[in-house]
Amino acid sequence: MSARDLSVLIGVIMIVVMLVIPLPGGLLSLLILTNISLALIVILVAMNTQEPLDFAIFPSLLLLLTLFRLGLNVSTTRSILSEADAGGVVDTFGNFVTGGDPLVGFVIFIILVVIQFIVITKGAERVSEVAARFTLDAMPGKQMSIDADLNAGLITEQQAKDRREKIENEADFYGAMDGASKFVKGDAIAGIVIVIINIIFGFIIGMTQFGYSFSETVNVFMRLTVGDGLVSQIPALLIATATGIIVTRVAAEGNLSYDVTAQLFRYPKLLYVAAGTIFLLGFTPINFGLTTSIAAVLGVGGFYLDTAKQRQNEVEEFVDEEEEVSEEMSSPESVVQLLNTDPIEFEFGYALIPIADSNQGGDLLDRIVMIRRQLALELGVVIPVVRIRDNIQLNPNEYQLKIKGNEVAKGELYLNHYLAMSPDIEDDSIDGIDTVEPAFGLPAKWINEDMKDEAELSGYTVVDPPSVVSTHITEVIKKHASQLLGREETKQLIDHLKETHPILVEEVTPEPLPTGDIQKILGKLLDEQIPIRNLPVIFETLADYGKMTNDTDLLAEYSRQSLSVQITRQYLNEENFIKVVTISPNIEKLIVDHVQQTEHGNFLNLDPDNQQRIIEAVNEEVNKAFVKDSTSIILCSPAVRMYVKHLISRYLPDVVVLSYNELEPDADVESAGVVNIT
Template sequence: MSARDLSVLLGVILIIIMLVIPLPGWLLSILILTNISLALIVILVTMNTQEALDFAIFPSLLLLLTLFRLGLNVSTTRSILSEADAGNVVDTFGEFVTGGNPFVGFVIFLILVIIQFIVITKGAERVSEVAARFTLDAMPGKQMSIDADLNAGMITEQQAKDRREKIENEADFYGAMDGASKFVKGDAIAGIVIVLVNIIFGFIIGMTQWGLSASETVNVFLRLTVGDGLVSQIPALLIATATGIIVTRVAAEGNLSHDVTGQLFRYPKLLYVAAGTIFLLGFTPIHFMLTASIATILAVGGFYLDRSHQRQQEYEDEETDQQTEDKEVATPDNVVDLLNMDPIEFEFGYALIPIADANQGGDLLDRVVMIRRQIALELGIVIPVVRIRDNIQLNPNEYQLKIKGNEVAKGELYLNHYLAMSPGMDDETIEGIDTVEPAFGLPAKWISEDMKDEAELSGYTIVDPPSVVSTHITEVIKRYASQLLGREETQQLIDHLKQSYPTLVDEVTPEPLSVGEIQKVLSKLLEEQVSIRNLPIIFETLADYGKMTNDTDLLAEYCRQSLSVQITKMFAAEDYKMKVITLSPQVEKKIAEHIQQTEHGSFISMDPETQQKVIETIHQQASQAFIDNSTPILLCSPAIRRYVKQMIGRYLTDVVVLSYNELEPDLEVESAGVVNI
């Protein structure tokens, strides 16, 4: 057994001895001073603990100290009543603290008892009771939280075990404190009883057994009794205060001194208000110099605390910035953020920065806003924000456009030049850098400003660099509009339509068609540049045919037929005529015979040789339209339209495929050729 363990055991045995065996006055003085020292140590420890569990032995220690103090009371009472002597410490307290007046000392003793019993002990007892109940009630929820964190992999098995033990220890501690607070209450009551016993029986013993007069009896026994009461109530008051501190301690960042100073003086400017209030009190009968001195101390303290808080805030801001930078580099969450992808990105070399920099006269941002408005009007979709940024990995005059992270177009710009597109016959006198117009692939030249007027006189179409790039961006976005329309964008369109046509929307979605199916129908329309701005007609068609089929390809065909007026105006000439290429009955029959139906949809399954002949023939017939700079239109029956587009779409992207049902009856159709094999 260690010396530490032995000392605690001897201390407990000493308490028992004090209750039975009389002790000499010098030993009582040593034990009384030891009691005061222990009480001081306990209250200092409670003030420096951050959590109640840091001083978990407190309930047991409280019992031992209370028993020790009561043992001292029994010993001193025995010495006072039997020998009129309880040691030098008791005598000194009775003489010095009371100023030689035992009645004054008795009043001080009563005040200490009232403070301890009514104020501190009563409050600590109530807080202990409430804390114990709340801790026990919160245990199931805390246990479930630990199990949830463990199942989610946020903590390890050992961490879960430690947290469970902490919860159990908290419940045990506050439960023990609820009972231990009764010791403090009982101690206060016992102190009052012991003092009364000492006074009453002291009078009886002094006047009957020792033959003292009343004044001598009061001077001897009341002085010693008050001294004994004071030396016992002072450590009792310290222990009661420590009890109140330990049970009112909440989660904190430091000890009590740190928290009191840190939280009480958290707002230094309020000290100026307090200083002003105290200063104004000096104009009352209170001494002016006294209030002015205290006000000055408060104001100076507020000034230095304010400066200290500012320096601390600057330091914390620097630490926060550094931690943020470290987290951006090191945390897994930031790695996840790297997976985010902009729907549309426009990147350019450093030589093209002036077209995007408003300070240098660049208007690309304004042009992008106009592009979004134009596409909303033409195609009926709201494209996402275009991310514009420079890229030093590109050539100085190079730019590229990305759709969902993939490069879909690129080109070159020369800011001090103009793009001159040929009228068909080149003028050899027009010198420049040969290139291709990026949006439509037409031959062109980058010419200097000096050649601009001459090129215009030669019939060249002159375009400035910002217009070139904005036109290119517009055409690329139109081409990839179907990829930019996802489910979220489709839901936004549906929500917007529902504001005006709630019944129509409710009839279409979520039954019989989901948002995903509607998105597929709209995407198929956009793939062939059919505007979806007229959503009410599209939803009317989906409401009519959605209950019969969920084949999105077929539903898209029905929608195209409902949009016949719109499609006719898209491709008809000004005189409301349309030149078309038609398929011969033999070709249409062959295509119809090779349509295969599967559970995943229908597709055309024609032998490669025949398919190649059909594509080549269509290309031959469409060549004249390409020469005339017009859009070649292939007209076929509604049953095979989508399969014809499916067959030639990869090879003849510029050929428009229409069905008879997609044209208005009053449209004058002229045949520009027949596809035959």
Template sequence: MSAKDLTVLIGVILIIVMLVIPLPGGLLSFLILINISLALIVILVTMNTQEPLDFAIFPSLLLLLTLFRLGLNVSTTRSILSEAEAGGVIETFGNFVTGGNPFVGFVIFLILVIIQFIVITKGAERVSEVAARFTLDAMPGKQMSIDADLNAGMITEQQAKERREKIENEADFYGAMDGASKFVKGDAIAGIVIVLVNIIFGFIIGMTQFGLSFSETVDVFLRLTVGDGLVSQIPALLIATATGIIVTRVAAEGNLSHDVTTQLFRYPKLLYIAAGTVFFLGFTPINFGLTTTIAALLAFGGFYINRAQQKQEDIQEQFEEEADESKEITSPENVVQLLNMDPIEFEFGYALIPIADANQGGDLLDRIVMIRRQLALELGVVIPVVRIRDNIQLNPNEYQLKIKGNEVAKGELYMNHYLAMSPGIEDDSIDGIETIEPAFGLPAKWVSEEMKDEAELSGYTVVDPPSVVSTHITEVIKKQASKLLGRQETQQLIDHLKESYPILVDEVTPDPLAVGEVQKILGKLLDEQVSIRNMPIIFETLADYGKMTNDTDLLAEYCRQALSAQITKQYASENYDMKVITVSPQVEKKIADHVQQTEHGNYISMDPETQQRIIEAVQQQVNQSFVQEGSPVVLCSPAVRMYLKQLIGRFLPDVVVLSYNELEPDLEVESAGVVNVS
């Protein structure tokens, strides 16, 4: 057995001895100081523990200290009543606290007892009881959590065992504290009873056995009793406080002192408010110098803490940045991250930053949001988020638009200028930088703000740079919409349709048409600017014809015919008529005769010379009609529409080709020319 174990055993034996054998005053004084020291050590230890289990012996120690203090009370009571003295410590406490007035000392003792019994002891007892109950109730859930982590491979068997032991120890600790807190309560009651006994029997013994007068009895026995009560209640108060601290302790990063200073002064600006409040109290009858001093201390504390927090935040931020950079460089996954590609990217030179920076009045981000909403309504496609960033490799006034990493458009803007598009007749008085309008390829000029009004009076269409770039983005995305519609996006559209039309969707996909085939059909419609917003009609058509053929080109033609009302409204004029260029029967026959049918689909196979003649004939009619009536529509029979579009699409991408079945019967059609070749 070690020396430490013997010390504890001998201490317990001495406590028992104190209950039986009278002790001299000098030894009592020594033991009283030991009692105060032990109480002070206990409260300091409880303040510096991070978790209650770090001081798991506390319930047993609480019992031993209570027994030691009661043994001292018995010994001091015996000494006071039998010899009218109890050592220098008790007498010193009695003289110092009472200040020559025993009744004042008695009042102070009562106040200490009330504080300990009603405030601290009652609260600690209640917290111990609730903590024990909640800990026991939470044990099954914690055990299940450990088992789940173990089954998922998140912890090892050894870690699970340690966590189970910790839960069991917590339950035992809080259960023991629930019982040990009753000792604190009983100790407070015993202290009151002992003091009353000392006073009552001290008066009787002093006046009968020692022959003292009433005033002498009050001076001797009340003073000694108050001193004895104080040297007993002070360590009892420390132990009760330590009990309250340890049962109210929650898991934290540091000890009590660290947590108090960290959390109490976490918001230094509040110290300024407190300082201002205390300062204004000085204008009341309260001492102005005192309030000003305290307010200055609070304000200085707020300033000091705020500066320290700022330094700590700067250091932490720098450390995190260095850690992130180190992690990014050394992480094996950083190469994989480089493979990620934004669907749409808009990059611009540094001179164009004001159009995107909201702090400088730029509204490009809001315009992009409106573009996405507009295209969702017009095309029925959810456009991905546009990644906007500056690029120092571009010219200062240059911008470019990328679709899946490939540049599809670029342009140039001049800040503090306006784009003036010609009405058809140039006005030489309008000075500006010659350019081409990026969205539609029209001749234009960049004019200064002073020239803006004059250009408008001359008939020019004048727009600001943000409107130019947003229009350009809109038109480019319209043309590239089919490239943005992948299988994932198609599945999202199908899932959205299925919420309202589950039976219709189940009839189309995954059988007879897979998601990829549906995506190709929708892409072909978008290639020719046909909105796919009306998904129910498209799927109704696919349900009707999907079982007869899996040719996506042919199915797209059927969908176009089903969307005839939509297509007619899209290209008809306000008077519900349409200028068209018809295709002669000879040209249609040439095209139909050169259609090749294969197992992979149908395509047109025509000699280059004939192709060139047809393309030139269409180009001639389009140019003539454009001068006379504006951009016309080429109209042909349904059997050759798809192949005619394939034939001229590469050379005349903006020419709209429709079939008779794609127009409503009540539409008035007027021929503006005929495509014919010899």
């Protein structure tokens, strides 16, 4: 048997011994202090348990401590009545508490007994009774819940066993506490009875056996009785309080101290209300300095608690976000979610955060909203929402634009500078960082604000960084608009057109042209910067030719011709004419002779040497004719237009290729050269 087991057994035996054998005053003092220490330990443990079952031994411990305390009462009563002495502890308590007046000490003792018996013991007894009843009534429902979770596979057999065992232990515990609370009640009654016995028989023994006078008897026996009552009732009060704490505790996140402070001060702003109320009391006859001091303490406490709560909320939000990301990454669906890509992404380095942060005056979000509206009007396509975020992997001043996860453009901005562009001249007096305008590739310089006015006077076009990036985004989206037009987006356009032209839409789709074919046709128009806003005209063309052919390339050519008015207006220059370079008849004949027809469509089957010669001739003639023009245009016959465009698109993507049928008959066309090969 271990020393721990022996200590408990010896302790129980000593309690029985105290009831029979008289004990010396010194030993009584030691046992009284031990009793007080045990009571303190019990109440501290009760305050620090999170669940009642964490202190499941409490009912049995309560019985032993009650028996120990009653044994001490018997021993001290024996010593008081037989020797008029009960040890130094009892005598000290009697002298200190009574302050020389036994009647005052007796009143204090009565008050302690009333508090313990009527308030704490009575309440703990009632709570124990109700908790035991409710726990027993809830057992069948809890057992059924465990069985349901086990059958559903939510818990394992071991977990079910542990939960059943916990329910049984709770029932046993609250049943035991219901009975143990009667010990506390009986202990309080026994304490009162023992004090009354000590007082009555103390007077009799003191005046008959010891020969004390009345005043001496009151001084000796009343003082010792009050001291004995206090050293017994203080531990009894602590144990009764611990009983109340145990039976009123519910499962919580922490111990009693944590729960009290966390829940009592959960709303720091209410401390301001309390502080204001106490401060107003100072204008009554109550001490103004005292109320002001208390109000100040409450106000300062409320401020610090409010600040701490805000910091905690920020931390919890961050942790919640991290946990949410962690849960998403660990969930089975997370791998599928990682496959999703945003249609348009704009990423930038940390130095460019101010252009997107509205709190720092950035208006990039508003500019992108306007860009989407502008492109919807110009192209007739609803541009998806642009995902904007910073990217620490980029250089601080760098940005990039992605279309469906692929980088399509990048650039560099200097927020405290302006971009000065001059396509014609270079002024050495304008100091700046040499660069290239990202949207159109013009030579430019990043200049500081001090050089802005001088650059404008020198003929430079000066723009701020947000305008630079906005223009770049606009041009890139225009260039890649066809990639943003999928079948879902095409279906939305068709549904929108159907609201105003239902018969026209029914004649085109789903027969003879499904949504996928219409998407290809519209995409081919957007690839060559032809707006598709005039959908009724395009669908009229598809209704006319869709039954004749399902070649999307050919249907796109027919659609371009039906949009001749729009295309003519699109390429008129400031002088109201269209400057072009034409294709020689021998090149057109060479292309027509090498067009190969298949069941899947027509394509140009031209040998590489002739392809290279045509591309070089086009490049040479375009560079010669359009030195100062922003748009280079080639004009050819309708039969070869799409083949010429396919041929030069990889090497000269910005060169526009038009056919005669795509221009209005009254359009003023000026030929600046002829593409020819020998």
